[in-house]
Amino acid sequence: MPAVEDFRLVETGLPDIAEGELLVRMRVGSVDPAIRGFLDDRPSYIEPVAIDAPIKGMSLGEVIASRNPDYPEGTLVRAFATWSDHYVLSADSWGIEKVLPQPGTDLHHYMGTLGPVGLTAWVGLFTIGEAKPGETVLVSAAAGATGSTVGQIAKAKGCRVIGLVGSAEKAQVIRDLGFDAAIDYRATPDIAAEIAKAAPEGVDVFFDNVGGETLEAVLPLMRLHGRVAVCGMIGQYNDADHPFGVKTLWQLVVNRIKMQGFITFDHPEVLAQAQAELDAWVAEGKLRPLANLRDGFETLPQAFIDLMSGRTIGKTLVRI
Incomplete structure (x- = not known):
């Protein structure tokens, strides 16, 4: 588990930008479980830190x-960057896209439900x-950013929809969001039995953020012919050297289950449709953003620790 002493804040001068590049001031930083995987020296879809x-x-x-006419000063951009209050991007930076906030919508929602979180949920x-x-859809880590969406x-x-959560408080949160059933896995000795009660005819889609047991x-x-969308395995991130061995994989054959991991940006062809539907659902009140907000660049490490x-x-x- 990461600790505060694993992090340090370093001050440097502002970097120069080359032709085609842009200097960006962070406005909202995203704290994600996937970052934990980037901190291990092992292959991933992002080079380890x-x-x-x-x-x-x-x-x-x-x-x-800016030294790029497509991104003039004042443009809001979303991208994969460093935890720096200022950073340099280019037009081919991973995940870069312009953000055009709607009047009356808080900017932070474009890093959450109306941004990477919502798009990940939709694609998965x-x-x-x-x-x-x-x-019947089953969601693990259902009170988290992606799961609740x-x-x-x-x-x-x-x-x-059935949600798996880790406390009575979180169970109530997802019930209030409209989930049909909420299961607190910490409060039951047999999570499979509880899921079977909630889904007596079985699960069609499992959106998995946890993995493992x-x-x-x-x-x-x-x-x-059920489908498992593997978004993450947060249950494994803090002990990657001792991964849990799933012993029921034979069920993939028995029930001809499709199980697939995914990265949102591998599916650019659907992102416009996804964004349009997310915008509409928020406007209609069918999608309520859940946000755990911190203020100040220096709060990033503790926010990450609390998340993990x-x-x-x-x-x-x-x-910021």
Whole structure:
């Protein structure tokens, strides 16, 4: 588990920018479980963060100097960047996109429900999970940023939704969001039995953010031709040297289950549709953003520690 002493704040001068680059001032920093995986020296979809190097994560910022005519000063951009109050981007930086906030909408929502969180939920649920009206959707880490969004947009599409959470407080949160059932895995000795009660005919789509023992328990409860969208494995991140061995993978064959990991930006062809639907659901009141907000650049480490300790509800964001 990360600790405060694992981090240090370093002050440097502002970097110069080359032709085609832009200098960005961070406005909202995203604190995500995936960052924990970037801190281990092992292969991932992002190159590991070296010792003494800045941590990397999604960020929303304002262009304050530009040598790229497509990104003039004042442009708001979202991109994968460093945990720095200022950073340099280019037009080919990973995940870079312009942000055009709607009047009356807080900027931080474009790093949450109306940004990477919402897009991840949409892609995982509908592109990977192929969820359809009337189906039963199960979500792990359901009170978290992505999980709480998945549950709400599944309901908006006419699905029945069950959420797995780690406390009675979180169970009440997702019930208030409209989930049909909430299971506190810490309060039951047999999570599989509780899921079976909530989904007596089985689970059509499992949106998994946890992995490990939870995944092992769910696979035998999947329906024929069920789908598992693997978004993350937060249950494994703090002990990557001792991964849990899932013993029920044979169920993939028995019930012809499709299980697939995904990265949102691998599916650019659906992001415009996803964004339009997310915007509409928020406007209609069908999608309520959940945010755990901190203020000040120096709060990033503690915000990350709290997230990885399971003490947060909704999307953890730091406003600068």
